[in-house]
Amino acid sequence: xSDTPLELQLCHDLRTAEGLVTLNVELRLExxxxxxxxxxxxxxxxxxxxxxxxxxxxxxxxxxxGQEVWFDSDKQIFKIPQQRRVGLVFQDxxxxxxxxxxxxxxxxxxKGEDQGRVDELLREVELTKLADxxxxxxxxxxxxxxxLARALLPNPELLLLDEPLSALDxxxxxxxxxxxxxxxxxxxLTILLVTHDLGEIFRLADQVVKMDEGKIMNQGTPEQVxxxxxxxxxxxxLYGEVLSCHVENGMATVQALIDQRIHKFRLSAAxxxxxxxxxxxxxxxxxxxxxxxxxx
Amino acid sequence: xxxxxxxxxxxxxxxxxxxLFGLALPLSYWLAYSRFRGKVxxxxxxxxxxxxxxxxxxxxxxxxxxxxxxxGAWIEEIIGLRLVFSFPGLVVASVIxxxxxxxxxLQAGLQALPVSLREASYTLGKTPWTTFFKVLLPxxxxxxxxxxxxxxxxxxxxxxxxxxxxxxxxxxxRVASLAIYNEVEALNYSAANQYALVLFVITFAILLLVYSxxxxxxxxxxxx
Numbered sequence: 001x002s003d004t005p006l007e008l009q010l011c012h013d014l015r016t017a018e019g020l021v022t023l024n025v026e027l028r029l030e031x032x033x034x035x036x037x038x039x040x041x042x043x044x045x046x047x048x049x050x051x052x053x054x055x056x057x058x059x060x061x062x063x064x065x066g067q068e069v070w071f072d073s074d075k076q077i078f079k080i081p082q083q084r085r086v087g088l089v090f091q092d093x094x095x096x097x098x099x100x101x102x103x104x105x106x107x108x109x110x111k112g113e114d115q116g117r118v119d120e121l122l123r124e125v126e127l128t129k130l131a132d133x134x135x136x137x138x139x140x141x142x143x144x145x146x147x148l149a150r151a152l153l154p155n156p157e158l159l160l161l162d163e164p165l166s167a168l169d170x171x172x173x174x175x176x177x178x179x180x181x182x183x184x185x186x187x188x189l190t191i192l193l194v195t196h197d198l199g200e201i202f203r204l205a206d207q208v209v210k211m212d213e214g215k216i217m218n219q220g221t222p223e224q225v226x227x228x229x230x231x232x233x234x235x236x237x238l239y240g241e242v243l244s245c246h247v248e249n250g251m252a253t254v255q256a257l258i259d260q261r262i263h264k265f266r267l268s269a270a271x272x273x274x275x276x277x278x279x280x281x282x283x284x285x286x287x288x289x290x291x292x293x294x295x296x
Numbered sequence: 297x298x299x300x301x302x303x304x305x306x307x308x309x310x311x312x313x314x315x316l317f318g319l320a321l322p323l324s325y326w327l328a329y330s331r332f333r334g335k336v337x338x339x340x341x342x343x344x345x346x347x348x349x350x351x352x353x354x355x356x357x358x359x360x361x362x363x364x365x366x367x368g369a370w371i372e373e374i375i376g377l378r379l380v381f382s383f384p385g386l387v388v389a390s391v392i393x394x395x396x397x398x399x400x401x402l403q404a405g406l407q408a409l410p411v412s413l414r415e416a417s418y419t420l421g422k423t424p425w426t427t428f429f430k431v432l433l434p435x436x437x438x439x440x441x442x443x444x445x446x447x448x449x450x451x452x453x454x455x456x457x458x459x460x461x462x463x464x465x466x467x468x469x470r471v472a473s474l475a476i477y478n479e480v481e482a483l484n485y486s487a488a489n490q491y492a493l494v495l496f497v498i499t500f501a502i503l504l505l506v507y508s509x510x511x512x513x514x515x516x517x518x519x520x
Contacts (some may be wrong), residue, residue, distance in 0.1 A: 053415075053419050054418075054419075055415050055418070055419070080418070081415070081418040081419045082419075082422070082423065086419060088415075088416070090415070090416060092410060092412055094410065094412035094413055094415065094416035096413060096416075096417075096431055096434075098434040098435050098437075107417075107420065107430070108420040108421070150416075150420065151419075151420075153420075154420060154421055
């Protein structure tokens with residue numbers, strides 16, 4: 001095992017809903033890093049992943065992992081998926097419907113290989129209790145964990161995830177991000193994941209690769225890639241709705257609904273004049289004090 | 297009642313179905329996944345028995361199998377088998393005649409499976425062979441069942457082809473459908489009715505059994 005990272009350079013024509021897109025990408029993944037691949041749909045993110053896994057043969061280019069050359073169009077080298085040590089988690093999870101959870105994971109075992117690793121991985125993703133369930137009896141997040149355990153079983157050095165968490169609710173996403181970080185730490189994997197979620201990118205990724213129209217537009221740490229994009233913020237802004245407003249002795253007590261919760265404020269009667277019960281408002285935090293404004 | 301034609305019918309249908317299943321597995325796999333351009337030609341040829349009058353197919357098979365022509369002479373010389381007016385000839389003709397009933401449902405069943413199942417198996421290091429038998433076929437159970445039943449039933453119902461190629465020889469090639477025709481020709485309606493009724497009841501029972509099993513398979517995989 002060497003420390004050379006994944007290196008790829010490839011060219012491939014894609015027919016998408018928006019017409020012909022030429023995928024033309026050069027990319028390096030450092031060993032043990034987590035890289036997020038992001039960008040609008042139909043720009044070749046999935047094709048890039050599938051090329052690395054060996055499910056798509058690019059028209060030209062080169063893909064090397066460590067000392068191994070997986071693809072080289074000049075030298076006519078193309079390693080089939082079975083010969084690459086890549087774990088791939090599909091967007092639709094691709095669990096085998098006729099097998100239960102344990103069988104899905106142990107499917108990845110080689111002939112005569114010990115079952116112990118299956119138990120270990122099931123424990124890891126907390127699915128031991130559901131081992132006898134079929135995929136259709138599981139929630140999205142549980143299916144996702146089965147797919148993850150199954151992809152990890154052959155001990156891949158490179159894990160590819162195609163929008164793994166996009167179909168899940170927020171709480172489940174956060175938990176699965178924890179799993180991913182834990183697994184990344186434990187197995188020292190190199191991870192490449194497709195995602196659109198900014199929170200996910202900042203939480204997980206060492207490196208972000210933004211793609212558009214088949215090309216890499218921007219690349220770097222999440223801070224480098226995203227901080228340049230945003231205007232400096234004047235401070236947090238909250239949107240709410242006024243529920244009630246009582247004025248007494250020159251002071252107003254306002255009850256407002258902000259983010260599905262009721263909050264109480266005390267303002268001067270003058271400040272409260274712009275607030276109307278039943279109307280939306282904006283609450284701006286400036287450095288010294290909050291400012292309420294009517295929404296126009 | 298002479299049971300010979302009925303036994304012959306079910307023997308023929310069983311053997312033809314068995315052979316067709318073995319033949320159709322690789323063929324339908326190839327048709328489902330190959331991107332070979334000439335594929336449509338193969339599909340069209342396989343589908344011919346669906347639209348061709350059985351007598352036309354039977355006529356050409358009769359010519360092809362006859363020792364007076366090249367193929368028939370060649371077969372007789374190589375394996376010493378005469379395919380006209382013989383039971384092996386009926387089997388070969390039935391295999392050709394029922395081919396689309398086995399191949400098409402299998403092909404459709406395989407194509408209906410998500411591509412990612414196959415790809416997931418490959419990335420887990422499994423060969424196409426293992427993937428086919430351990431992943432694809434088990435998930436195409438209802439297609440397999442449909443293919444087998446359609447093929448069996450279609451072979452039981454053969455008339456034109458078996459008449460042309462088999463020649464209605466009692467105990468050798470006179471299957472139930474021919475026996476019914478014979479009895480009607482001889483104005484022996486009650487004997488014809490006996491054969492007809494047995495075929496009717498047995499085929500209905502088979503279909504009923506198969507579709508109820510299929511229904512259950514289907515429900516288990518797609519809960520409401």
